[in-house]
Amino acid sequence: MTLASPTHKKVGLLRNRAATGHDPLEATPSFCSAVAAACSCSCSSVCRHITTSPAGNNIQVGQLNMAHVSTDQLLQLETTCGSFLYELQIIWDEVGETDTERDKMLLELEQECLEVYRRKVDQANRYRAQLRQTIADSEAELAAICSAMGEPPVHTKQPTQRVGNLKEELNSITPQLEEMRKRKGERLKQFLEVMEQIRNISVEVMPSEYSPSRHVDESDLSIRKLEELYRQLESLQKEKNDRLKQIMDHLSTLNELCSVLGVAFKETVREIHPTLDDTEASKSISNVTIERLATAIGRLREIKIERMQKLQDLASTMLELWNLMDTPIEEQQLFQNVTCNIAASEEEITESNTLSVDFLSYVEEEVLRLEQLKVSKMKELVLKKKTELEELRRQGHLVVEEAENEPEVAISAIESGAIDASFVLNQIEGQIAEVKEEAFSRKDILERVEKWLAACEEEAWLEEYNRDENRYNAGRGAHLTLKRAEKARALINKIPGMVDTLVAKITQWEKERGIGFTYDGVRLLTMLGEYTIVRQEKEQERKRQRDQKKLQGQLIAEQEALYGSKPSPSKPQSAKKVPRTSTGGSNRRLSFGGAATLQTPKPDYMHSAKSTRTAKKLDDLGSRGLDIAGLPVKKLSYNDAITKHQEVGMPRKPFASLIPVNTIPSAPSMPVIASTLEENQAPNTMLLLTPKNPATAAAVPMHVASTPAPTCLVNDGKLSVVASVEETEYSFEERRLAFYVGGR
């Protein structure tokens, strides 16, 4: 039993310690367990004794313990341990364990209890260290967050002010940390937002240059930094706005230019940047875009200036042409919008389409048209001037050989553009002035030439007149002719004098100028020379005739001496009609030319007349009356048959002598009687007339005899048909209309 005392002592000590140091023994499990362990060690030997009736024994034990310790748990525990030791002692006793074995067992129990204690202490120690570490960590994090946020640490651990134990400390620091973490998260979000905006704007402004990381430097999340970022954002936004404004400015300028130039604005803009065209989408504001816009504007402005200059050139040309051609106001009004810009500066031209290609070409076309008009007018003017020149030349009897083709040459040259019309015009005007001057210098001589020519004409007339055997016959107007002849003689006497003065004048003129004086291209001196020669020849001829006449007179006188009465010398037949035709007094020639011959009706002619009545009638008709041809020849035809028929008819013997007299030997002498006979077949109305006027027809032998065909109709096959009345005849007008219609 000695052994039990140490165990008791130890348990007691345990019990004491528990009783003195820790009142609530139940609250510290490690202590309880230690006590339990101690108990169990001491009890293990006891337990071995109670295996047969565990339940009855337990209650027993409990009753026992209750009896020992009433309220104290330790006491209870100690009781348990003690009971265990007791049980162990009982068991040992029962078993008969040796004491050594028992001691060994008890030592083992002691050692095991110690081990448990040590483990628990270590555990508690570790927990404490962990707790301390956690607190330190939290504090450090808190400090870091505070510093990152640029805030003073809300609350730092003061060793002096330590509050409570470790767990309390931890509990106080944890909410602070949580709070700070939340704030940091918020700040970070703000930063990210701002930076995202900055990034967006920067990308818009300079997409190529800007490539920032999306990374946020978490070490500096201070308000200052945030503000800095805000400022940056603000400045960027401002820049963006500026750029937008600039682009809008550019766009409006561009729009204006496009409208003025008539260029499609949208397409131009789309070419620069597709977003610019879109009204809704945000517009590209990069440097490149702005630059491109500026270039486009510059380019368009250049075009505008170029076109404006062109337009102004056109306008000024147009104005010039208008002035030149007196274009009517209505026509001018159409181009008022062109000419009003003539002095405008580039900025002043704002009206849309004023400088479009279409409009320019339209104006150009008008100018071209005006130019052509001008050319044609110039041509007209040139022609007019040419005519004037020619007229002047004609008046001055100036002949310029090369002038013939000049107008055509000039016109074709103007048309081909080889020569400027105004140049030609100037040239012609120069020529006109020249010709005028020349005409003036020639005027005096020309007047004299005219006089001379008039005198020559009179001379010719007089010559002809002198040859007319019947010139002294009394007739209407005969006294006038006589007067004229008288005047003509006086004038003719002056001719040599005129010619002399003329020659003198011309020689002087030619000497002064050193060129020959031409009259209608012929040298006047030559003309005068020729005239003088001819005149001399005539003079000689006249002289010769006078001599001959004298000789004839002598001859007649001799004959008279021999045979008596003297024949009238007044009718040399050869002088009858010859001069009339040769002298070309065509105006004076009458259509019924027989009058001249019949002025002195010959006896044989009278003979042929059927009655005195007709003869009388014939007389006044013949002298100057109507050319009455009873009725027309039955067939006025163009074929030989008729002519033959006429020839076969009764030859008009009494007139045979007349034919050579009339110098128309070839004229077939148309038998008047034959024709009158034929007239018997004429309509009744005419019958009365025919027998009464047979001779009247004969009054005009020349006409009746040779009425061949109206030559004007000869060529016309159709009209020969007209002769036969049965077939369709047509008047000139009908044929003309047929041609007219056919010609259309």
Place this chain on the structure above:
Amino acid sequence: MSTATTTPTGGRELSQPPSDGISNLRFSNHSDLLLVSSWDKTLRLYDVGENVLKAEFLHAGPVLDCCFHDDSSGFSASADHTVRRYAFGSGKEDFLGRHDAPVRCVEYSYAAGQVITGSWDKTLKCWDPRGANSSDRALVGTYLQPERVYSLSLVGYRLVVATAGRHVNVYDLRNMSQPEQRRESSLKYQTRSVRCYPNGTGFALSSIEGRVAMEFFDLSEAAQAKKYAFKCHRKSEAGRDIVYPVNAMAFHPIYGTFATGGCDGYVNVWDGNNKKRLYQYSKYPTSIAALSFSRDGLLLAVASSYTYEEGEILHEPDAIFVRNINEVEVKPKPKALPVPPP
């Protein structure tokens, strides 16, 4: 020959003449206005005193004849088959009606107040100008003719119609149902023109063969004995006579003498009663297409215009000359005593 002296010029030439053949011209009965119809499709009105073209009316076809209505209006006969009336002042055009063929001639009768037209459709039509523009109201009557109408002339109520085939019909305007007389031309060749004597006793007829017949309405033997024909507008050249058509005749309103114009370009003035030629004017550039004396007989309008006698050839430009008439040129002369033969 000394009686027929020529004058140096053809008279005053009117400016702005028609551009194609002149078919007819007529002086007004009230003034010196001259109405001219032409193949250039126009009807023109000239003031001869002022020498200005006062009005011009374009037609669809050549205008073949024209005449005055009163001083301010006139009628035209066109190859487009129509008959029209023109008011010169307003330029108003009235459509009278149409023939079935080109209308060759038109006359206005002051006595009957009717327009008479002759056409190549072988009819004569009378129109009442007051019914113009209302279809068929203007037409008074249509009268068949034996042939195409070539020329018309009026004196008083008498109307003489000359047609192709040398027919001549004489009508009384008061009874148009039948011709008063049906005659055949006393000339052997196509009739060119017919003109009544101003004294109303007869008419002159000209043909394409240089001849003019003088005829009388009175059918008594004594009156018919007076009728005759004479040759004119001929030329003797190299032994051949050239005979020209006589296109136009115009009687002097006071003396009753008349002028003839031929394709030879000459205008002759004749005294029909005394069978004498009074005057020959100098030759005109081309054929004489028409002649007209002014109301007082002091002016003679001469259309010198190619009349297509030789077909389509080059010819002188068409021109209108107006010459002042000397009394000597148109006044009948008393019969001169025959000059005794020496």
